[in-house]
Amino acid sequence: MRILLVNVPHPAIGSRIPDDHLPPLGLLSIGGPLIDDGHVVRLLDAEFGPMPIRDLVAAVVAWEPDAVLFGHSGSTSGHPVIRDVARRVSLALPGVAIVYGGVFPTYHWREILADEPWVTAIVRGEGEETARRLMAALSVDAPLGSIPGIAYRGEAGPCATRPAPVIADLDAYRVGWELIDHAHYSYWGRLRAVVVQFSRGCPHLCSYCGQRGFWTRWRHRDPVRFAREIARLHREHGVKVFNFADENPTVSKKAWRLFLETLIAEEVDVILVGSTRADDIVRDADILPLYKRAGWQRFLLGLENTDEKTLEMVRKGGATASDREAIRLLRENGILSMATWVVGFEEETDRDLWRGLRQLLSYDPDQVQLLYVTPHRWTPFFRQAAERRVIQTDRRRWDYKHQVLATRHMPPWRTLLWVKLIEAILQGRPKALRRTFLHPDPGLRHAMRWYAQMGRRVWPYEIVNFVLRRRIAGGPTVSSFWGLPQDAEEESMVPARHATSPARRDVVPGLPVDL
Known part of the structure; x- marks a missing residue:
């Protein structure tokens, strides 16, 4: 597959004020294993400039990828930008698979899949092994329900597979330094x-x-x-x-x-x-x-x-x-x-x-x-x-x-x-x-x-x-703005010894957002 890793321009002060820019380690960590699996992988880093959204989308379309992978370390504040770019890419490339990973989508997968129909799947937790399995399945149009650590849109709506096991050996997956x-x-x-x-x-x-x-x-x-x-x-x-x-x-x-x-x-x-x-x-x-x-x-x-x-x-x-x-x-x-x-x-x-x-x-x-x-x-x-x-x-x-x-x-x-x-x-x-x-x-x-x-x-x-910047006096409560507490799902992965527990279901149907 032709896989494009996209680092969107982030609105945070730490990204916009310094003249220096650091490479997106999360995307590079995904890129190394995907290259080793034989995929054609490229990184598009739009932090430089920063690249205008229109130019970023044009660059994505010009490369003609089979899958576009988004992720960002500044997860919560970066989501509105990723949402905008992913929507525009989906309109320009209707058949492209759009995959989203990082901290924010790991926990907000229900809302994202319900509100953003262009998102194909979400990688929850560490992505090196999960991204490999997901790309292998997408390359042959195989069902996604057996892949641990993802969320996707099933017949009944947004659903999540069982959590992926934590990566015990962090040296088993290399960083794709050649992408930069x-x-x-x-x-x-x-x-x-x-x-x-x-x-x-x-x-x-x-x-x-x-x-x-x-x-x-x-x-x-x-x-x-x-x-x-x-x-x-x-x-x-x-x-x-x-x-x-x-x-x-x-x-x-x-x-x-x-x-x-x-x-x-x-x-x-x-x-x-x-x-x-x-x-x-x-x-x-x-x-x-x-x-x-x-x-x-x-x-x-x-x-x-x-x-x-x-x-x-x-x-x-x-x-x-x-x-x-x-x-x-x-x-x-x-x-x-x-x-x-x-x-x-x-x-x-x-x-x-x-x-x-x-x-x-x-x-x-x-x-x-x-x-x-x-x-x-x-x-x-x-x-x-x-x-x-x-x-x-x-x-x-x-x-x-x-x-x-x-x-x-x-x-x-x-x-x-x-x-x-x-x-x-x-x-x-x-x-x-x-x-x-x-x-x-x-x-x-x-x-x-x-x-x-x-x-x-x-x-x-x-x-x-x-x-x-506009602020709201007497605005909504935190829970009404974001939804009710989700700390019961705080641990996004499971230790390896629990990964194959027979009591754990492969697919968890999407629960209401406020649960």
């Missing part, structure tokens, strides 16, 4: 870059996380093979920066240490950036020098909040003491810390945000990123937010960088002022400016300046967009 020209992708200030993934999932139970249940359980790649792949990409393609897509790559200290030691032995000059938990940094205090020698320049630490009651409510499982200690340890070992902090919890007051600012100052992170609380229907946190009022009904804005929920004690404009004030103080205080422009490590100085430069563009952009 590495010279086109950069990060960290025009340095050649890719996105990689050492592990999938997270063992922690944070109630707001939209990714944990998607991956079902934590697994990691072979540490030695993974380190050698990074070294090969650097030597053969000149890749300098490796941005880890993992939610929590450092869960296993043993596996993580082996990866670091293998990469150090490869003697490649690379930059590694990613996210992890503050607890793991504190746990790894004795091997943080290995982090630095391997190439780590920055860790994003999901602090989420500085209020212990709020952290307990969202089941963060960490402590403010470990947050502060992790930042100190990273600085001691020459690694930058970026603290993410979430605002918009319903009971927040001016006093809470003032106290949070003071605590963030005491943490003294190198960089800070403020986000707005954004509930997803398949997470436990959705139940806590179900009766809150939605103030932003444009789903393209549900990207964590726009206020979407009303708070009880503050109007949206004051929440925005607090966010901008906290960012300005944290990034503009003399200590932060000194690190940004006078840091003794030239690599870290470059990183700090790059982030500051991007921040100077994002900061006014968010203010202008707040003024221009």
Whole structure:
């Protein structure tokens, strides 16, 4: 089959503001196995430009694919764009198979199949093996009901097959790096870059996380093979920066240490950036020098909040003491810390945000990123937010960088002022400016300046967009806007030992959307 992987232009601030663009790892991960199965596969990345929708559709039609596969890491806010492009493609190519994968369609398959007749099938959960089986079936027009991990339109309407088993061996499927020209992708200030993934999932139970249940359980790649792949990409393609897509790559200290030691032995000059938990940094205090020698320049630490009651409510499982200690340890070992902090919890007051600012100052992170609380229907946190009022009904804005929920004690404009004030103080205080422009490590100085430069563009952009974008006072509740809670379906796949349970039915008829 001729299979076209399409990465649509995403409306999120993180996609539109930076000059750098990273390759779509999810689509490349699907592409590798499909190429190995003998399909003719091409990637069309419309993020560059970004490509106008009309031109994107024309490019799809010109290639004359048998199947078009859509997916996006920014799943919820990217869906309206994917919907528009897929509709136009179906009108221009009536016989083409349109397949949609990612976090959002995994859980919203009922609505998508009911409202979007052009969608042939949805891949639910991890896609490498499921996409292979689905393309094999579509190539011979075989029935889809026996393929685990998909949703499609059956005789009685939308239905889903049994969940696919999690992929136990992540090294069994290769990334299709040949689908991209590495010279086109950069990060960290025009340095050649890719996105990689050492592990999938997270063992922690944070109630707001939209990714944990998607991956079902934590697994990691072979540490030695993974380190050698990074070294090969650097030597053969000149890749300098490796941005880890993992939610929590450092869960296993043993596996993580082996990866670091293998990469150090490869003697490649690379930059590694990613996210992890503050607890793991504190746990790894004795091997943080290995982090630095391997190439780590920055860790994003999901602090989420500085209020212990709020952290307990969202089941963060960490402590403010470990947050502060992790930042100190990273600085001691020459690694930058970026603290993410979430605002918009319903009971927040001016006093809470003032106290949070003071605590963030005491943490003294190198960089800070403020986000707005954004509930997803398949997470436990959705139940806590179900009766809150939605103030932003444009789903393209549900990207964590726009206020979407009303708070009880503050109007949206004051929440925005607090966010901008906290960012300005944290990034503009003399200590932060000194690190940004006078840091003794030239690599870290470059990183700090790059982030500051991007921040100077994002900061006014968010203010202008707040003024221009329409918000609704007294809007619908979260549950009436999205549907009732879906946390019973949070785990999108099943462990392999349960995959062939005789009690599990092959096809699950589509339930009403509000169940």
